Amino acid sequence: MTMAEHMPTHLILLAAGEGTRMQSDLPKVLHEVAGAPLFQHALQSAASLDGRRVIVVGHGAEEVTRAAKLVDPDILIAEQTEQLGTAHAVVQTASALDGAGGDTAILFGDTPFIKPDTLEKMSAMRGQDADIVFLGFEARDPGRYGRLITDGDTLLRIVEFKDATEEERAITLCNSGVILADTETLLRLSAAVGNDNAAGEYYLTDIVQLAATEGLVTKVVTCPEAETLGINTRSDLAEAERVFQESARAKALDNGITLQAADTVYFSFDTEVGRDATIEPYVVFGPGVTVESGARIRAFSHLEGAHVGSDAVVGPYARLRPGAELSNATRVGNFVEIKNARIGDGTKVNHLSYVGDATIGERTNIGAGVITCNYDGVFKHQTEIGNDVFIGSNTMLVAPVSVGDEAMTATGGVITKDVPPGDLALARAPQVNKTGLARKLFQRLRAAKAAKKGG
Numbered sequence: 001m002t003m004a005e006h007m008p009t010h011l012i013l014l015a016a017g018e019g020t021r022m023q024s025d026l027p028k029v030l031h032e033v034a035g036a037p038l039f040q041h042a043l044q045s046a047a048s049l050d051g052r053r054v055i056v057v058g059h060g061a062e063e064v065t066r067a068a069k070l071v072d073p074d075i076l077i078a079e080q081t082e083q084l085g086t087a088h089a090v091v092q093t094a095s096a097l098d099g100a101g102g103d104t105a106i107l108f109g110d111t112p113f114i115k116p117d118t119l120e121k122m123s124a125m126r127g128q129d130a131d132i133v134f135l136g137f138e139a140r141d142p143g144r145y146g147r148l149i150t151d152g153d154t155l156l157r158i159v160e161f162k163d164a165t166e167e168e169r170a171i172t173l174c175n176s177g178v179i180l181a182d183t184e185t186l187l188r189l190s191a192a193v194g195n196d197n198a199a200g201e202y203y204l205t206d207i208v209q210l211a212a213t214e215g216l217v218t219k220v221v222t223c224p225e226a227e228t229l230g231i232n233t234r235s236d237l238a239e240a241e242r243v244f245q246e247s248a249r250a251k252a253l254d255n256g257i258t259l260q261a262a263d264t265v266y267f268s269f270d271t272e273v274g275r276d277a278t279i280e281p282y283v284v285f286g287p288g289v290t291v292e293s294g295a296r297i298r299a300f301s302h303l304e305g306a307h308v309g310s311d312a313v314v315g316p317y318a319r320l321r322p323g324a325e326l327s328n329a330t331r332v333g334n335f336v337e338i339k340n341a342r343i344g345d346g347t348k349v350n351h352l353s354y355v356g357d358a359t360i361g362e363r364t365n366i367g368a369g370v371i372t373c374n375y376d377g378v379f380k381h382q383t384e385i386g387n388d389v390f391i392g393s394n395t396m397l398v399a400p401v402s403v404g405d406e407a408m409t410a411t412g413g414v415i416t417k418d419v420p421p422g423d424l425a426l427a428r429a430p431q432v433n434k435t436g437l438a439r440k441l442f443q444r445l446r447a448a449k450a451a452k453k454g455g
Helices: 038-045 061-071 086-091 116-128 183-192 204-213 234-254 437-454
Strands: 009-015 053-057 076-079 103-108 132-138 147-151 154-159 173-182 218-222 331-334 337-343 348-351 354-360 371-373 383-385 396-398 401-403
Touching: 009 038, 009 086, 038 061, 038 103, 053 061, 061 076, 086 183, 086 204, 103 116, 103 183, 116 132, 116 173, 116 218, 132 154, 132 204, 154 204, 173 183, 173 204, 183 204, 204 218, 396 401
Parallel strands: 009 053, 009 103, 053 076, 132 218, 331 348, 337 354, 354 371, 354 383, 371 396, 383 401
Antiparallel strands: 103 173, 132 173, 147 154, 147 173, 154 218
């Protein structure tokens, strides 16, 4: 097929349901797995599709729309003001897909694990002789899933559990709900679906029979059951998190990453870790973390929105917040918090410090208990620290302030003025020793304590 002949594949993401069994005020598709809302995982599955992307919103429409636009500013919104079934939801996308041509895939915002390879298989089947392609799976426990009645890979009809005979209920090939079809055909058949059923809803599965009356060919592609996991309850959500984490851990190990206690490491949906990195026990990755090759993330550390350079060491018990940029061979130790700060090559922030809204150069040492005092109650201010600097323990750097290359601050200083390169900053009150006063104070306090007990 030449570029001129290429037709796009569009996406309809159904995300209008309330999800009452979640027992939540939050729309179901906004519940998170691995730090991302459910619908975002579905969008990521369809990332290779090159056409228009339409999300159908309903319950919590404003919240879902806002979240969807944050993930994909170009996504089109179709609102289903009444939840009257899946075919009815597809009909709401007609204006968004007007004149779109090509094919359209239908995914569900609460089914996060459909793989891109599966959509490619469906596309390949569509490119052969199928007008419509349904995605099925072999269920270990078919339960109340709709059964796919087939002849080879041709789909004859879909039978809902309540309408199925005993023979049909014994079938284990079940309907996932995922569909790929010619866009015009999909919209036309969806609009033709009736609601003559007990629930009075318009079911997308009815397009199989409508297609057959037109002589159209409907085929089935299958995938592993794990891909079709739908989220309807908190238990389902917990299971989805488990499935994601097991997959992410296995992928990390296969990619040459050492996980010392794999079951205790939690990845985000977008975590990137380079080969020969080591992740110690009980590390949690929030969204937006990149760890380069050879780095070590030590136990009980939490990272979010951060970049860790090659051969850097983080933790144990460290917290990297959004905007933390650690260059190569940096050292960030126990009970250190870094936020919106760039730390240069070879610099050490080894213990009990807070570095926020700062830039620190190369080969600098930040002592224990150092704080960049970046917030005045209204505005955030920057701290600039140069190369080869020594910041003494318990130094308070009151931003905005800068410390030049090869400078030093004495222990316990409160630095409110810029320190020129090469200077030593002393910023503490002179020590005064009061002869014998400690002994007198202790005697007085002990006497008071004894009197209190005697009373």
